[in-house]
Amino acid sequence: MSLEEISSTATRLMDEGGVEGLSMRKLAAELDVNPMSLYHHVKSKEALIELICATTAARMHLPPDDGSPWQEQVRAMALSYRDHARAHPAMWTYVHNHPEAIADRKLALWQALYRILRLAGVPEPELRRTSDVLHAFVTGFVIAETQGHLPDGQEEIDRTFDTAIELIVHGLAGLSSG
Incomplete structure (x- = not known):
């Protein structure tokens, strides 16, 4: 075994x-x-x-380091996280209530996010804070979605998530240019 x-x-x-x-x-x-x-x-x-x-997070499809624009990688990461959370709602509810369960910054999830944030121009000293904010933002969206706090209809929820991703992309772009 x-x-x-x-x-x-x-x-x-x-x-x-x-x-x-x-x-x-x-x-x-x-x-x-x-x-x-x-x-x-x-x-x-x-x-x-x-x-x-840890093992479920390791199975999450993470965007590869393939030279694609960071904006595409952020979108792919957010969508993958959301899909994974929806596939394993009990686990992600647990993670929300016990964030220490995925706190190890050596996990592939965090390493991929840090890599993408570096591509977006986030300064090294701000990686932890920025990744925590993004994690909270996407986790909050997923919780709102799974608890029924978003508009009815999957198509509308998907459009709302697309808007959330655009806010993330534009926020990161503003952070790195400011």
Whole structure:
């Protein structure tokens, strides 16, 4: 049994039943192992959830460093984050309530965002603050969307998200030129 197998199965259980629907016993039953054997890989349910957050974030499709304009990469990153959050709402609700679960700035998610922000001209000392603001902005949008606080209809919500991305792009452009 690998950490990847544990994480994938736990993610599926969390997607199906939320954080409260995930237990070490349920996970062990799904993996057809003794529950105690899971503790050789993860020390607690909290550690399991952090593993899920890290491995799920690592599976997120991140824009490649392919020389495309930073504006396109920002759009791709925001869309990927949103799609991922919508695919795993229980996990992203958990992350919103426990930001330390993805706080490790060595995660590919943060490294890709930092790379894009550098391309946009964000000064090195401002990377952390700018990335935190963008993360809060997009996370807030996703929460508003999943909680039904946006206009009805997926097409209108998508258009609203496009407007949010344009605000991000123009804000970053203004930040780097100011």
